[in-house]
Structures are given as structure tokens and as C-alpha cells.
Amino acid sequence: MVAVKKYQFTKLFWGSFIGAYGFLLLAIFAIATLPDNVFDTWDDIHVRAATKLIYVRFSIVIFALLGYPIILFTSVKIAKSVTIALTAWAIAIYIDDYLVLYQIIEYPQRGLVNFIQAIRPLFLACLIWMSFELTFRPPEVD
């Protein structure tokens, strides 16, 4: 807690933190409540590929969700590197989905999934803001 107090992060940082957590929890909820008939569509292979990817990605996300607050409240320096790495990963999978894998994967057509896809850039913006603030905000001098 002392490590975070020393930096005096802005409300925007904590807003981004809550926004990122909210997005990820919503995405986990969407995956956990995916109906079984989603695989009965004509594009079964592509949906299956996307789902396989999502399950692997979300196992990493759950570790990050649980571990990140501990790192942030223990060492801001390590939190900086972890945040940059997680932001790079989030951007990499976003680029991968739209630039590289767009012919191979297809997300299930469902209202909640479409909503999550639509607000994905906001989630990336939250992570980028957190990375910048952790990198450029100097600690408060006593």
C-alpha cells in the first residue's frame, strides 16, 4: 500500500483500473455462460477455434486478475513492467484477431459477445493509460 501511496495516482488511473477489471469480469461471465447450441452454427470450425483460443487466453487473464493487485500494492516498479507486458499482450491479441486470424476464427454471435467486442478498444485505452501513468509519473518526494 505504501508503494502506491508514494506515487499518488490520478482518479483517471483508478478509473482505468476499474474499467479494465470490469471488462475482464464481463468477458469471463460471457464465456462461462456460453450456451451449448453456439457450436451448432454453420461456421462450427471457426467458432470452435475462437473458443479454444478464448479458454487459453482467459486462463492467463484469471492469473493476471488475481495477481495484479498484489503486485501493484507491493512494488510499483514491477507493476510497471507487468502492466506494459499485459497491455502489449492485449494489443497483440487484438491485432491478431482483426489483422491475422480474421479468416480463421469467428466469435459466437451473441448480444453480450458483440457488446464486449465493441468496447474492446476502450479496454485497450484503459490499459494504455495505466502503462503511461506508471511509466511517467514520478514518486512523490517526502
Add this chain to the structure above:
Amino acid sequence: MADKKINTTEINAILEVFAESREIKANIIKQSKTFKALLLLCNAYVVVFLVIYYFLNSNLLYAVDADLINGDFLTVFNGRANVMFWLFLGINMAAYFNLGFKVMCLIALVFMLNTTVDNVIIFSELISLDDRPYLTIFIVSRPLVFVALAWLALSFKDTFDGNER
């Protein structure tokens, strides 16, 4: 007796006088031979990867498996080649200007790890390494590149004493 201690304003004035000189010196930091060798190795890996992609894409190279040219795999190869090009351009510029090099290496490492995981998940059932000899060498040597990238970031000197700025 006069106070001989200099105050903060005077220290700042002295630092300001030598600021230009320090900036010039910062640009001529000598990197270790290991760093140079690793940077060359990583660049060579990416360049060979891009050359093979452009050769395959232009039908200048014999593809053992015809699906390689026609299938979804080439789309993925195309996307990866583009991202790799811009990423390594960024790494080289960061090394040259001594600005954000470690961050660029971290981003490249995360991107490459992600692509490897994606490839394993999506293509592991569809692709036999024997059918794609040009690509097999990249898939097999990828862990070495991960190590090289991490080592590259760690061996980079961004200040004279080797400490992070």
C-alpha cells in the same frame, strides 16, 4: 566565515551548463559485443522470415504443400510478417536513439509468445511440420529467439554505469 556549501540553484546551474555535453555522450554509449551479436541475430531471423514469406507469396519458392499458398495459413503468415516488420523497425530505432528499447523488446517478446501460443492452438491439428520445411526451421528455432530477445533487453546499456534511467 563564508558558507562554502553550494545550494540547489547553483547545482542546477552547473548541471545546465553541462547538459549539452551529457546529451552528446549519451548518444555514444558503447554497447557490448554480446548485445550487437544478439541484435544482429534477431534482425537476421526476421529478415530471413520476411524474405521467405515474400518468395512464397510471389511463387518464387517451391512450396512442398500447395495448401500453403492457397490456404488460411498464408493469411496468417501475411499478418505476422507485417507485424514483425514494424516491430523490428521499432526495436532498431529504439536502439539507435536509445529510447524505450527495453519496452520495445518486452512488447516484441510478448507478441512472439502470443503468436506461438495461437499457432499451437489453432494449427497443431491441421499442420504437419514435414510439409512445411521452410517454416519448420522458424517454429523450431523460436524458443532461441525468445531467449535472444530477453537477453538483448537485459544486456542493453542505456546509461554509462549500466543502470536503468
